[in-house]
Amino acid sequence: MSAVVAEFRRNRLSLSYVIVVALLFLLVVAGGFLSDRFLTWRNFGNLFQQLVVLGMVSLGQTFVVLLGGIDLAVGSLVSASTVFIAHFLEWRPDLLWLALPLALVAATAIGALNGLLTIVLRVHPLIVTLGMSSIIFGGTLMYNKEPGGSVPRGLADFSYAKLWGIPATAIVLVAIFALAGLWLQRSRSGRSIYFVGGDREAARLNGLPVNRIVVMAYALSGLCAGLAAIFLTARTGVGDPRIGAALTLQSITPVVVGGTVLAGGRGGVLGTLLGVLLVTMLNNLLNFLNVSSYYQWVIQGLIIIIAVSIHTTRRRQ
C-alpha cells in the first residue's frame, strides 16, 4: 500500500487524475440516486459502446496536444473515412481485409501530411488542420452528399460482439489506450513527444529528431481517426459525410479535462480516458433524466472550464 502511495506522490500528474476520478465518482453516485436505470449492467454496456468513437479520436488528439499542437481535421477525417469504408464495402464486401487497412493507411497519411505542412509552411497547426478539415469535408461532399454505402454482416456483428459480457469494442479501446500509455511513458519516441511539446528548441539542441516526431504525432492522430471511423461505420452501417463534424471539438474536451495542457508537454492518455468516461457518462445520465440536449451542451461547457481551472490552480501552487 505504501508503495502505491509513494508511486502516487512521485507522479504528481496523477493528482490531476484524482480530480477527474472524484468527479466520475460523484456522477455515478448521483446517477444511482436520480435514475434507477443508470446503474445497470445494460446501461454501462451501452455506455462503453458509445464512448469508443470519442475515445479513439480523443486519443489521437492527445498525442497532438502533448506536442503543443492541435488537430482540427479529425472530424472531417472520420467522416471521410466512413464514406470511404462504406462505399468500398458496398462495392466489394468480400474485400474487408483490404478496405480497412487501406482506410487506416489513407487516414494516417493525411495526418502525416498535416504534420508535414506545419513544418514546411511554418504555419500554426490550428490553421493547417482547419484548412485541411475544410478540404477533406468539401472533397467528401463532392463524392457523396448523403449517407450511403453498406457494411457486411461480419463487421456489423463485431460492433455488437461481447466478451465476458463486455462489449468487444470497449476492450479493444482500453487495450489501445494501455498500449498508447506504455508507448508514451516508456519508449524513446513516446517520451520525445513530451520533449518536443515541452520546448521545441531545447529538443533540437538535445539532438532529438524534432520534425520526425511532429509528423509522427499527427500521423498517429490520423490513424486514430481512421480507427474511430471503422468503429463508427461498423455500428451505423453507412458512410456519412457529416457524422464526424461535431467530433473535432468534442475530442478536445476529454483531453483538457484529463489534465493535458494545451501548450504541450504535460499530460497523458489515462487522463484522456477518464475524461472520455466523464463526458460520455454525463451525457448518458442527462439523457435518462430527460434533460434537453441544450442543457447538455451548457453543462459540458461548464465541466471543461471548471476542470481545467482546477488543474491550472493546482499547477500554480
Next chain:
Amino acid sequence: MVTPVIELSRIEKEYPGVKPLDRVDFAVRPGEIHALLGENGAGKSTLIRVMGGAIRPNGGSMTYLGKPVSWQSPKQARAAGIHVIHQELALFPELSVAENILVDAQPRNGLGLISGRTRHARAAEILSQLGVKISTHAKIDELPLADQQMVEIAKALVGEVRLLVLDEPTAVISGHEVDLLFDNMRRLKREGVGIVYVSHRLEEIFEIADRVTILKDGQVAGTGPVGDLTRDEMITKMVGRRLEQIYPARRKAPASGPDILKVSNLRAGHRVRDVSIAVKPGEVVGIAGMVGSGRTEVAEVIFGTRDLDGGTIEFEGRRLDRRMPREAIRNGVGFLTENRKDEGLFLGLPISANVMAPDLAGVTRRGLIDRRGEREIALEQIRNFAVAAPSPEVKVGNLSGGNQQKVLFGRWSRIASKLLILDEPTRGVDIGAKVEIYRIVRNLAEQGVGILMISSELPEIIGLSDRIFVMSQGHVAGEIDGASATEEAIMDLAVRSIERRDGKAARLEQVA
C-alpha cells in the same frame, strides 16, 4: 547631513516559513549610487519591491524625501518619483519606441486624441538627453537588448525621477553598452537622483558605486563606502564563509596532443566572418569579446544549430557528415546554451528526464526506457554536481538558476566526453554557485574534456581559461595565454581591432 531620498528602517517581510527581509536598514542619499549586493535569495528583489510599492512590508518604517510613507501600490510610488527597472523589461515588443516611452503619458491633441507627432518629438527629446541614437519609430522587438534597456530608462525620465532602481541591468549587455549605461547613471547622479544598483558583478560596483549594502539571508551583512571594503571582503560577507579561492588551479603545462576541435576560417551570416579556433583535450579555452562580436554564433555553428557559409570544422581530425546537434552529440560534444530557460531545459519535466534527454538510447532496454536506470543516473548526477533537490522527480522549473545550471552540467557532462561548449555558464547564478561551477568545469577538463567557454565576465574568462581567444566583429582579434592575461589586454584587442577595421573601411571609402 543631507536628507536621504529614501530611508528604510527595520523593514520586515514575512511569508509562511520564510523571512526574506529581517529588520533591514537601508538609505539612499540624493546624488548617490548605492549598490545592493547579495546572493540569489538574499532579499534584494524583495527590498526593491518594497521601495517600489509592489510589496507591503510587515514591519518597519519608510521615509521618502523626509516624509513617512507607506505605498499602497506601485503606481503611487511611481507618481512620487520612484522608478524601478526590473531585469525582465516591461516593454511592449510590438509597439514603437515612442509609444513605449510615453506609455503612461500619451500626449493628447485638442480633440483628446493621442497625438503621434508630439509623442515622437517628446520621446526623441528624452532619448537625446540620454545620448543614444534610437529611432522613435522602431518597434521594440527590432532593437538590441541594450537599446531596449535605454528605452526603459527613458521611460523613467518622462516624469520627475528622484529614485532610480536598476535590477541587474548589465546582465544582458556588455562593453560600450555598459559604458553608455554608466555614463547615464553618472549624469543622473549629478542631477541629484538617488540610484540603487543591483549587480552580481563586483568589478562594476567598484567602478560605479559610491556606497554598498550587502544582504545575506534577509539581513544586512554590511554597509559602507565602496572604498572601505575589498573585493574579497564583499564576497565573504555575501557568502557568509570565506572563499579560499574563487578559481581552481589552471593546468600546469600547456595541453598537448592532437586538437579535439579545429575550426578554420569559419564564415556564417554577417556575424561570423573569419574565425579559426582550436581546442585540445583537457584545456579550457575562453572566448571573450563584446556581445554581438559573433561569439555565440560560432558556438552555434560548431554544434550545428546555425548554417555555415564557409570554412571547416573538424572533430578529432574528421569532418562530420551532417551538421546537426544529433551528430555533434553522437561525437561526444555538448552545448550549454546562453539562454538556459528557453533553449536548454524542459522546465515542466523532472530532473531525470532533463538529464537523459540527449541520451534516451542509453537507458533503453529492449525498446523500453528503463526507469530505474534513468532514476539512478539522475541521482548520481544530482550527487556529482550537488544539485539542491530532494529527488530526481522534481520539476526543473522549480529549481533556482544555479541548480538549473547544475542539472545542465549533469546532462552534458555525460554526453560531452570530448568537447563541452559553454555559453555564459554563470549568468544569473549567485557567487556560491559560480564557484561550484568553476570547479566543475576544471574537473571536467582534468578528465580530458576540451572546454570552449564563452563569457562576458572578464575575471571569469581570465580566472578559468588556459588560453583565450578575443573576438571582435566576427573575427578572432587575437589569442592570449590565460595565465598572463589581463582585462586591459583583452579589452585592448576587442576594441583596437574595431578601430583598425573602421579606419581601413574609412580609407577604402575615401579611395572610392
